[in-house]
Amino acid sequence: MKKTTIKMFLRKNLIVLLFLSATVVVLQGCYPYDDRTVSNSDVVATFYESGTNFSALVTYFMPDSVFEIDSNGDIVPADINSSYAQQILTSTNNNLEEMGYQMAANLNAADVVVEALVTSSTWVSGGCYGGYYSYWYPYYGWCYPVAYTYTTGTILLVMSVPETNNFSTVWVAGINGILGSTTSSTTSRINKDIDQAFNQSPYLRGSK
């Protein structure tokens, strides 16, 4: 039998090496990396207490402030841009009324209390800038380490039924997204996302 050398073998399988090299380059080039931006980072989640008779909940009371939870765990008026706060309250009121709820004069006259809370968090994330190759020390190779810092904002809308010494939560909406740099876009996203929270919660309407 003819002796096969490694050189002969590699020559015969040159196509494999070329194919592999090309494939790695092509797949790296066309890998579907995510294109997350500030505006498409928004997430709107809603949950409700099953078994709640929303038809029986007609009147609502909503404080005229937006709140936050401080470091002690207390609920206090939020320190945010007043136009954002007003936008949150207005949009929530509009949606509640559109769903048939009527604003009550005070807490005692309300079937439910709706509160708006906000919070923000700053995140640091790491990653690789893959298109970079350092010729100088330290030689990063394929991965040039980079750090990203971004701030996310969350709006919580909480609907509760007042009880004797407590409140029973029947609906919660959580809206989260990366905070943008312009007031107009942030306002637009607040409106859009609060509308979406109610749109995906049709049961709130009940038979109203």
Next chain:
Amino acid sequence: MKNKILINWLLLLAICSFIPLSSGFAQAGHWYGAATYQVSFPTGDTKDFISDPSWRGFGLDFRYTVKKNVTVGFVTGWNIFYEQVTGTTQLETDPPGAITAQTNRYINFVPIMLNTHYYFGKRGDIRPYAGLSAGGYYVNQELQMGIATFINDGWEWGVAPELGVIIPVQRGLGIIIAGKYNYLFTKNTVFQGTQLEKDLTNGYWGIQVGVAWQSY
């Protein structure tokens, strides 16, 4: 980063794929290789997660003739499924709810399997064949939603029946066209430890087109 890890896997697989050939220099028979571009179509639970077909895939196949019409060998590759979905998902959790977001969804399959094939017809003719691969898949599944990323990866076992044809072009070189169904029968558990935990049975059809050659 995940892509780099996969590429490292790929390079490792490429190196490993030559080891049996090197150790088989003194053995009788012939080795055949096939390199294919693959388009894949998800089925079952895979389709529930990503409904779009995959246009990003390749396979590398080595087959050794043990009888006139029979080969045994191994196969590897990489199939990337991706879909961007924007919409509302109803959550059957306790309490129940719904979530609206733009999601980026990925599944990477890297099969590493042994196989056997039977060829019809004569050497030098167009040769239809039927085969079966059995082995494992490295599966990396990822869901990006808002700023959160959920990654689930692991090893799954599966089988892949295949029908194809090799069309000779010149001595030792041909075109290979095949269809293969990949069925991963061990379940992939996603969102472990959460109320969204679910067992997925992955599967996909693959159409493969490429070149086959006699390695030595």
